[in-house]
Amino acid sequence: MTASTGARLTTAAALDAFAAWAIRSTADRELSLTTASTLATLDRGGPQRLSDLAVREGVTQPSMTALVTRLERDGLATRGDDPTDRRAVIVTLTDAGREVLVSRRTRRATRLAALLDRLGDEDRAVVEAAAGALSRLTLTDPSRGES
Amino acid sequence: MTASTGARLTTAAALDAFAAWAIRSTADRELSLTTASTLATLDRGGPQRLSDLAVREGVTQPSMTALVTRLERDGLATRGDDPTDRRAVIVTLTDAGREVLVSRRTRRATRLAALLDRLGDEDRAVVEAAAGALSRLTLTDPSRGES
DNA sequence: GTCGTCACATCGACCATCAATATAGTTAGG
DNA sequence: CCTAACTATATTGATGGTCGATGTGACGAC
Numbered sequence: 001m002t003a004s005t006g007a008r009l010t011t012a013a014a015l016d017a018f019a020a021w022a023i024r025s026t027a028d029r030e031l032s033l034t035t036a037s038t039l040a041t042l043d044r045g046g047p048q049r050l051s052d053l054a055v056r057e058g059v060t061q062p063s064m065t066a067l068v069t070r071l072e073r074d075g076l077a078t079r080g081d082d083p084t085d086r087r088a089v090i091v092t093l094t095d096a097g098r099e100v101l102v103s104r105r106t107r108r109a110t111r112l113a114a115l116l117d118r119l120g121d122e123d124r125a126v127v128e129a130a131a132g133a134l135s136r137l138t139l140t141d142p143s144r145g146e147s
Numbered sequence: 148m149t150a151s152t153g154a155r156l157t158t159a160a161a162l163d164a165f166a167a168w169a170i171r172s173t174a175d176r177e178l179s180l181t182t183a184s185t186l187a188t189l190d191r192g193g194p195q196r197l198s199d200l201a202v203r204e205g206v207t208q209p210s211m212t213a214l215v216t217r218l219e220r221d222g223l224a225t226r227g228d229d230p231t232d233r234r235a236v237i238v239t240l241t242d243a244g245r246e247v248l249v250s251r252r253t254r255r256a257t258r259l260a261a262l263l264d265r266l267g268d269e270d271r272a273v274v275e276a277a278a279g280a281l282s283r284l285t286l287t288d289p290s291r292g293e294s
Numbered sequence: 295g296t297c298g299t300c301a302c303a304t305c306g307a308c309c310a311t312c313a314a315t316a317t318a319g320t321t322a323g324g
Numbered sequence: 325c326c327t328a329a330c331t332a333t334a335t336t337g338a339t340g341g342t343c344g345a346t347g348t349g350a351c352g353a354c
Contacts, residue, residue, distance in 0.1 A: 007275065012260035013252060014278040014285075016173065019166040020180055021285040026163065027205065029342090032310070033167055051332060058174065063311055065334060070309085087319045087332040105160060113159035118287060123280035128154065130277030131161040133270035138161075138168040140265060176312095179341070198301060210342055212303060217340080234301040234350045300351070308343080316335070324326085 026111040031104055034059060038067060039076060039101045042093040049082070050089045076100055173258040178251060181206060185214060186223060186248045189240040196229070197236045223247055 023033070031039070038057050042048070054064035068091050071077035076097030082088035119127060170180070178186070185204055189195070201211035215238055218224035223244035229235035240248075266274060 008260045008263060009256050011275045011278040012258075012263055013256040014282040015263075015274070016169060016252070016255045016259050018281040018285050019169040020184065022162060022166040023170055024180060024184060024205065033171060034310080037167065037171060049332080058171070059310095060312060061333070062313080062335080066310075069334095085320075085332080089333065105163070108163045109156050109160035111159075112163050113155045115284065116155060116159055116162075119280060119284055123283060124155075126273070126277045127162070127280050127284075128158045130273045131158040133266060133274050134165040135161040136270060137262065137266055137274075138165050181341080196301080206341090207343060208302070209304080209344080213341070216303095229301095232301080232351075236302065296354090298351105298353090300349105302348090302350105304347075305345085306343100309341085311340080312338080314336085314338105316333100318331100318333085320329100320331070322327100322329085324328105 022112060022115075025115060026108050028104060028108060031100070034063075035067060035071070036101070036104060038064075038071070039093060039097055042077065042091060043098060043101055047080070047090045047092040050079075050091055053091060071097065169259060169262075172262060173255050175251060175255060178247070181210075182214060182218070183248070183251060185211075185218070186240060186244055189224065189238060190245060190248055194227070194237045194239040197226075197238055200238060218244065 034057055038053060041053065041056055050064055050068055051061050053068075054061045057064065059067070068077060068079065068089070071091075072079055076094055078092050078094060080090045080092055082090050116124065116127065181204055185200060188200065188203055197211055197215055198208050200215075201208045204211065206214070215224060215226065215236075218238075219226055223241055225239050225241060227237045227239055229237050263271065263274065
C-alpha cells in the first residue's frame with residue numbers, strides 16, 4: 001500500500017457520499033437511474049440490440065426486455081427487426097424519448113445547481129475546477145452509464 | 148440571469164452525470180440507497196422516531212414502516228417504545244447494522260478509488276481538492292442523506 | 295370527557311429487478 | 325439437408341421498494 005492509497009480511499013469515500021446525496025436530493029420519480037441511463041445510451045450509440053443494451057447497462061436480459069417494454073409503452077423507444085438476424089430486436093430511441101432525456105437533464109442540473117449555491121466561493125471554485133475531470137472520468141468509462 | 152449561472156448549470160450537469168455514473172458503476176445489491184441512507188442517519192443521529200426518519204429520508208411513513216420491518220427482520224435495527232409517547236416507535240441501529248454500514252462504505256470506496264485511478268495526475272489532483280468541498284456540501288444539507 | 299390530531303400499521307396497487315426456464319431462430323458438423 | 329448446439333428474446337415466479345388510502349390507538353386542549 002503506497003502512501004497515497006489512503007488519501008485516495010478518503011477521496012473516493014467523500015465522492016461516493018456526495019454521489020448518493022446528489023442522487024437522493026434531486027430524486028426524480030419520472031425515470032429510474034437504469035431507465036435514464038438506457039435512454040442516454042441509445043441517444044449516444046443509436047439503435048442497438050436489446051441484449052447489447054442489457055450488457056451495457058449491467059442488467060439481465062429479462063430486465064432489459066421489461067424495461068424496453070415499458071419504454072415502448074410510454075412512447076420513448078421502439079422495437080424493430082434486425083434484417084440480418086431475425087432473432088434480434090433493435091431498440092430505437094424516439095423523438096419523445098430524446099425530449100424526456102433532455103428535460104430530465106435540465107431539471108436535475110437546475111436542482112443540483114441550487115444546492116451548489118450553498119457552497120462558499122472558494123469551495124465552489126474548486127468544485128467547478130473538478131467538474132471537467134469528473135466528466136472525463138464518466139466519459140472514459142468503457143461501459144459508460146451517465147444520466 | 149447572471150453571467151455565472153450558465154457555468155453553474157454546466158457544473159451541476161457534470162456532477163449529476165458523475166453521480167449517476169458513480170452509483171451505477173459501484174452498484175451494490177446488498178442495500179438500496181434509501182436503506183443505506185437510513186442506516187447512516189441512525190448511525191449519526193442515534194435512535195429516533197420512525198416518522199422522523201421518514202421525513203429525513205424523504206419517503207412516506209408507510210415506506211419507512213416497511214423499511215424498518217425489513218431492517219428488523221435482517222437484524223440491522225430494532226423497534227423500541229418511547230416512554231414519553233406510547234404512539235411512537237423508536238428505531239435503534241444494532242451493532243450488526245453498524246457493521247454492515249461500515250463494510251458497505253469500505254467496499255464502495257475501494258471500488259470507486261479503483262475507477263479514480265483512471266484519471267491523470269492533474270485531474271486526480273483537482274478531484275482530490277474538491278472532495279472536501281463536496282463533503283461539506285453533503286454534510287451541511289439540513290435533510291442530510293449520505294451513504 | 296370529547297374531539298381533533300398524531301404516530302404507526304395495514305392494505306392494495308404499482309414498478310423494477312432477478313434467476314430460471316421456455317420459445318423461436320441461427321449455424322456448424324456430418 | 326438435418327440435426328444438435330448455440331443465441332436472442334420472452335415468460336414466469338419471486339423479492340423488494342414505493343405510494344395513497346385507511347384503520348387503530350394514544351395524546352392533548354378545552
